[in-house]
Amino acid sequence: MVDDLAIVDSGNTTLTPNIDMLAQEGLRLTRHIAAAPLCTPSRAGVYIISAASGGLPKEEVTFAKVAKRQGYETVLSFVTIQASLGKWHRGLNCERNDDYCHHPSAHGFHHFYGITLTKLRDCQPGRSSIFTNVQAHTPFKYIFSTLPYKTLGVGVATVTFLHARGVVTAWRKLVLRVVAIYGTFVANFPDFSCFLMRNREVDEQPYVSENLTQRMTDEVNSAPFLLFFSFIQVHTAMFASPAFQGTSQHDIYGNAIQEVDWSGNPPTGKGGIQVPVLLRWTGMLPAGKDIDEPTSNVDIFPAVVKLAGGTALGDRVIDGHDLIPLLQGKVERSKQEFLFHYCNAYLNVVRWQPPNSKSTFPM
Template identity: 50%
Template sequence: MKSPLWILCTLLLCGLLLCNVTAADSSTKPNFVFMMVDDLGIGDLGCYGNTTIRTPNIDRLALEGVKLTQHIAAAPLCTPSRAAFLTGRYPIRSGMAAKGRMGVFLFTASSGGLPQEEITFAKAVKGQGYSTAVIGKWHLGLNCEESTDHCHHPNSHGFDYFYGTIMTHLRDCQPGHGSVLHHVHVHIPYKALGIGLVSLVLLHIRGTITVTRKVVFVFLVLVGVFVSLFGVLLYTFPNLNCFVMRGAEIVEQPYTSENLTQRMTSEAIEYLERNSQSPFLLFFSFIQVHTGLFASPLFRGKSQHGLYGDAVMEIDWSVGQIMQTLERLNLKQNTLVYMTSDQGPHLEEISIHGEMHGGYSSIYKAGKSTNWEGGIRIPGILHWPGVLPAGKVIDEPTSNMDIFPTVLNLAGASIPSDRVIDGHDLFPLLQGQVQRSEHEFMFHYCNAELNAVRWHPPNSSAIWKAFFFTPDFYPQNSSACFHTHICFCIKPFITFHDPPLLYDLSRDPSESTPLSPDTEPQFYSVLKVIRAAVSRHTQSLKPVPIQLSPLQILWKPWLQPCCSSLSQLCRCERDHQIDKLRH
């Protein structure tokens, strides 16, 4: 019989061995660095064919890694696309798809946001010992019932650390660039208001129906109050919506944008240095190149494409700084880097001086807010030396939702079994273990409306794409919706198609000529298969609260974040990154 001392020593030795094995397992877990640019066009990068904007650092990523040429955003707008990226699920499954015109959050004091029931890749890997951070743009909500509950804050979705903006960067945040709210006048029923006022006056004069002067006066007062409130909203919008947070604290309100990319880059470098000894996941979400455009003095005037090109060059510089930091910290060989955009370029964006401030979709049709290829085909670059082949190009359909299962599998986390995950693990395709994407069908939503479907049949090179409706462009030979500032997916801004428009992207990637029964013998059989897939997909959807309903996106004063009193117009400057740049 063994002595108690021998048993005790044996247990201690086993414990030490177990700790060492656990530590070894932890140390071999890969790190993740994801970089997402806002509104970057696939044609803006040298590695995707651009010859006039210098992007050497991003091009090097593609040269040393894998480049996806048919990488698709799950939605053509910021908020739903980012929700899909984080969760691996179509936005409609989480309620992050709007029913109406407004498909994104426009106020930080809205009550909608990514539901806490959703599992992000950050939340999933935290259980595997990862440190997690998001630096930059969030745009997935903040509060629910009061100004400090932070129910939709990144910290509530698995991110240990946050430095950035809750909202998107708008021209209101950039002094001298005008206001995005000026476009609201397109939707004000001036004609109806005018007719109503004239009708009241005429009825009062003729006495046909009793309309007193008091009624006319009340009508004018109500119109005056509406106009006054709109003016106040324009004046206060930058202070209330353009601020930087570090964690739960507002550190600058309103923010100075021209040095924002440099500050974010510095913050990312500091995060990597602090967490270099343990596995980490960093989501670097660029504020650029969304309207209103900005670039730091170091890059202003350096490109051939005005402020937009300058901003793209600054992004490339930032990517280079992050990659240099990974190399300096000896992390490059154990880090999966992913570079992308949240959707296509905003072709409708025109500055107050009449300059085009959008990106380039290359050969692809249209841009942001549409499900034409220019709106959803995005850069997709994955880099991991020694693990992923260098210089490989993949033309199979992939999705930004694929990052979710890819990350979970690499980190050793279980894929959730209580919900539909629409993404697929990319690694077998990236490493050449398989030659075909697992995405046979892709469903392209415009807000909550199913707009188009992509079908890549097994054992076929064809990639069919059917449109049930399309946006009305203006002028008709253009690819932009200038009259609405952004393409909408509701009447009267769209045209329905019966039968649907059908394209074969393998032969017509520019979607220039729709097929017909006369030009394509498989026309009706292809549409039959697609309609059957739509039916199965629709049956998989479960009713969920809509987070982008008019009530949820409405500005609510009691939810307004403010670093000082409202009487001081929410002003403060507490960001140590500003002091670092000054010195």
């Protein structure tokens, strides 16, 4: 999976031969939508029943848990400067710093190699910092944009002004100590937060993004039954390994896309609500076919459960429908009659395809 790669981003001037091969040898879902317009709940909608944000509850059912019960080995591979061989971003601990209640290993994955946080520009040398990327809309925005947090700059300015007017008394040593402590935290933030994990152990801290995609690709050469590979690119601070730097006319964004293409023929890419999905299963799915029926990321979960030999979830009501009959041509219509689009907690639109009709109506 490629987070936040829009369907039009690559265009026809970015070289993606492996993705092109998937399109030729597999089939394309042309009316597929994401589970949500945000990265984490949309990605989670692929491998769990619900797509809520935040850490995963222990009772949540993932397709990795189902496959594990059936005796299969599962690997969570997330390649991102965030978390799961790649990007997890679903939490790590609950009550203690070593209970790993939200870790992938607690949700059915035998192996994890990746990062648990997200969008940390501090992990990319020379790519700015989350502390200095201030969106200040004041006459002093150029001053505040160089400070760690706009709030700190405003606070120092306010205390200085009130001290000069005699309203408050500020002890210089105390102010300097607070600023020094805060500055030390900011300077060492990458060491605290930029860590790469292998299962439950920190493998590298701070990690180096150079050749990280290649390292994660090598990590999954064992080809487990179930591999979920969520790339670092293009969701987080942009980077490209040396072999791909300068290879695209679209600068670092194009370089990152071409590295994703090289790494592993990613099966699905998403960029908002309307998302491109390519599926290849040689001998089982037709090649070069387009399916124009409405489908969703939430349909992948029941399809994987069915392929793993899992049973119905009993007490769970899920939104997804098994895709396999539609993909194999055994049925011509998707079971998705209604598809709901949310922005955070707000319902934005509903798409309705009535039974026995090819028309889709926004509601």
